[in-house]
Amino acid sequence: MNRPQREAAVRRIMEQAAVPVPPGLHAEAVRRGERLLRRRLLAHRLLWLLLCAAAVAFTVWAVRTQPWVEPPSQTTPPLTGW
Template sequence: MRVPDRDAMVRRMLEQTPPTVPPDLYPEAVRRGIRMLRRGTATRRVLWLALLAAALAFVIWASVARPWVEPPSTTTPPVSDW
């Protein structure tokens, strides 16, 4: 579309009366917005609880398994002085 045609189309659109807005649009938008905020809050809480549970499970596992300790030797060292 050429620039003069586009300008003329925009001018025609601006000269028209704007379409009417349904009267129940605002309350519906507010209701949906509140629901979206509640879902976001609930999602964040669930994710924080999952992170806390994972950290707690790791701490419990690490305290029981003690992965930083060397496992005991399964063979005896050679005896050289007899």
């Protein structure tokens, strides 16, 4: 199909009578869109809350256990009396 044929096909489609839209379609689409936006916003807020809670939990764990400090040796007794 070359360009003039495509343009003619588009003109035929655009000249046809418009299909009637059901009366409640717009209201239903708006309702569904608002619901999807609310769900997306709630999901984003929950994910941010989970991320913040994980960061706080990691910080508390790190402060209490101090993983950067070398643990004391328990395999040999301390040397005293030299």
